[in-house]
Amino acid sequence: xxxxxxxxxxxxxxxxxxxxxxxxxxxxxxxxxxxxxxxxxxxxxxxxxxxxxxxxxxxxxxxxxxxxxxxxxxxxxxxxxxxxxxxxxxxxxxxxxxxxxxxxxxxxxxxxxxxxxxxxxxxxxxxxxxxxxxxxxxxxxxxxxxxxxxxxxxxxxxxxxxxxxxxxxxxxxxxxxxxxxxxxxxxxxxxxxxxxxxxxxxxxxxxxxxxxxxxxxxxxxxxxxxxxxxxxxxxxxxxxxxxxxxxxxxxxxxxx
Amino acid sequence: xxxxxxxxxxxxxxxxxxxxxxxxxxxxxxxxxxxxxxxxxxxxxxxxxxxxxxxxxxxxxxxxxxxxxxxxxxxxxxxxxxxxxxxxxxxxxxxxxxxxxxxxxxxxxxxxxxxxxxxxxxxxxxxxxxxxxxxxxxxxxxxxxxxxxxxxxxxxxxxxxxxxxxxxxxxxxxxxxxxxxxxxxxxxxxxxxxxxxxxxxxxxxxxxxxxxxxxxxxxxxxxxxxxxxxxxxxxxxxxxxxxxxxxxxxxxxxxxx
Ligand SMILES: Nc1ncnc2c1ncn2[C@@H]1O[C@H](COP(=O)(O)OP(=O)(O)O)[C@@H](O)[C@H]1O
Ligand SMILES: [Mg+2]
Numbered sequence: 075x076x077x078x079x080x081x082x083x084x085x086x087x088x089x090x091x092x093x094x095x096x097x098x099x100x101x102x103x104x105x106x107x108x109x110x111x112x113x114x115x116x117x118x119x120x121x122x123x124x125x126x127x128x129x130x131x132x133x134x135x136x137x138x139x140x141x142x143x144x145x146x147x148x149x150x151x152x153x154x155x156x157x158x159x160x161x162x163x164x165x166x167x168x169x170x171x172x173x174x175x176x177x178x179x180x181x182x183x184x185x186x187x188x189x190x191x192x193x194x195x196x197x198x199x200x201x202x203x204x205x206x207x208x209x210x211x212x213x214x215x216x217x218x219x220x221x222x223x224x225x226x227x228x229x230x231x232x233x234x235x236x237x238x239x240x241x242x243x244x245x246x247x248x249x250x251x252x253x254x255x256x257x258x259x260x261x262x263x264x265x266x267x268x269x270x271x272x273x274x275x276x277x278x279x280x281x282x283x284x285x286x287x288x289x290x291x292x293x294x295x296x297x298x299x300x301x302x303x304x305x306x307x308x309x310x311x312x313x314x315x316x317x318x319x320x321x322x323x324x325x326x327x328x329x330x
Numbered sequence: 331x332x333x334x335x336x337x338x339x340x341x342x343x344x345x346x347x348x349x350x351x352x353x354x355x356x357x358x359x360x361x362x363x364x365x366x367x368x369x370x371x372x373x374x375x376x377x378x379x380x381x382x383x384x385x386x387x388x389x390x391x392x393x394x395x396x397x398x399x400x401x402x403x404x405x406x407x408x409x410x411x412x413x414x415x416x417x418x419x420x421x422x423x424x425x426x427x428x429x430x431x432x433x434x435x436x437x438x439x440x441x442x443x444x445x446x447x448x449x450x451x452x453x454x455x456x457x458x459x460x461x462x463x464x465x466x467x468x469x470x471x472x473x474x475x476x477x478x479x480x481x482x483x484x485x486x487x488x489x490x491x492x493x494x495x496x497x498x499x500x501x502x503x504x505x506x507x508x509x510x511x512x513x514x515x516x517x518x519x520x521x522x523x524x525x526x527x528x529x530x531x532x533x534x535x536x537x538x539x540x541x542x543x544x545x546x547x548x549x550x551x552x553x554x555x556x557x558x559x560x561x562x563x564x565x566x567x568x569x570x571x572x573x574x575x576x577x578x579x580x581x582x583x584x585x586x587x
Contacts, residue, residue: 227415230385234409235429235480245432249419324419 146205158217208269216258220251339391350541366531374542408482414473429480
């Protein structure tokens with residue numbers, strides 16, 4: 075069979091599996107085999123989703139979560155990248171700071187979140203700090219790794235042309251580190267969103283995480299599933315945006 | 331004057347077991363000549379070339395270029411690397427303009443020079459391709475254009491055609507000779523291919539391995555353009571093989587211990 079034919083069969087199979095799964099859940103809930111408290115019928119979730127998308131409250135909370143994420147993520151990109159540069163380009167800096175960084179990286183970040191509440195309250199600053207904490211280390215790590223991977227030969231070319239240190243950094247080291255840095259950004263973006271939601275679920279007055287906790291405590295299970303759908307879509311869009319940025323701006327040369 | 335005077339140069343690489351890469355090399359490279367450095371893998375050819383480029387300093391002895399001791403890279407010295415080391419994030423055009431860009435030549439002023447050398451190496455129409463879209467031979471052409479565009483007086487080439495197929499290599503050799511004659515530069519060309527060295531060079535410097543020493547210098551005064559398979563060239567080729575074989579015989583006991 076042709077490659078195209080096989081592809082169609084796989085897609086058809088995937089759709090079939092999805093329909094079967096959703097159908098089973100629908101029947102199981104409609105027939106009362108599992109209570110509406112524990113599961114929701116897909117049709118209910120869709121209705122709830124439509125309702126959510128009609129309420130301005132949803133968008134206000136979405137805005138809050140996105141703001142927390144964007145500020146925290148942006149801050150860690152700038153600082154993480156700067157710290158990464160500093161560590162590799164200043165001689166001995168990495169050697170000196172390595173044990174401290176390794177120790178910080180090893181701390182499970184969630185354990186710090188309650189402490190941050192104590193220090194920073196439950197508002198925007200707290201959430202930005204949580205996102206920052208969740209994001210910064212992969213960015214530092216990948217910046218350092220990317221810079222150190224710069225091919226010896228690329229550097230020789232720059233030396234032959236008598237490039238200044240600044241030119242060597244901007245024209246050779248950074249471009250060759252871009253793929254690794256973007257790998258770090260993707261990892262960070264995922265955990266940053268988790269950080270924002272977790273912070274909101276733990277202590278907050280607003281945000282998608284806050285809505286989730288409230289719906290759960292009201293036993294509004296369909297609404298919880300609808301919110302999970304919204305959050306998932308947001309997460310996918312963020313990663314897609316980073317991929318697009320990488321492709322369009324930096325990696326035209328990697329195509330094919 | 332764009333000539334080198336290599337005076338009693340030795341190079342020892344440090345480390346747990348220091349490696350003597352080159353020992354007491356004494357050699358003059360004349361302005362405008364095409365000099366081939368020939369020797370087996372590991373005999374220190376790249377080390378010698380990198381010292382000529384100012385990328386490494388001799389452990390002892392000195393290299394004089396023009397009238398000054400060479401202390402580091404110099405605008406007048408261009409290098410073509412074995413692995414062409416084009417930057418994959420730059421197009422062919424952007425790779426070739428790198429030297430001028432680093433020197434701060436304005437964009438508009440770079441364009442003509444870059445285009446001229448792209449045409450010279452036969453890469454017209456490939457300006458906007460990325461290196462991964464080029465064949466091995468075309469990558470080497472781009473590497474050559476990148477060195478030429480910076481307008482050096484000397485081209486230092488480290489086994490530039492070592493990794494391309496035989497027919498492409500013959501074509502590249504012809505094109506290189508044409509460029510050399512048009513541009514009147516001094517060329518130092520490292521190779522481990524006897525045939526290539528004899529076809530290209532005014533002189534062939536044979537290095538002996540471990541540690542690299544200057545074994546013998548062969549003058550090739552044949553007029554150009556040369557015929558491949560010319561009896562006189564073949565004779566020199568055989569002399570070189572004989573000299574290499576003599577090297578081997580001396581080194582042999584080492585392997586039987
Ligand atoms: N950076 C280095 N550090 C230690 N040893 C090296 C280094 N570069 C080359 N060598 C050693 O020096 C010798 C000559 O190497 P090289 O100049 O690359 O030879 P060739 O180009 O003729 O193959 C080899 O034994 C090699 O292992
Ligand atoms: Mg070599």
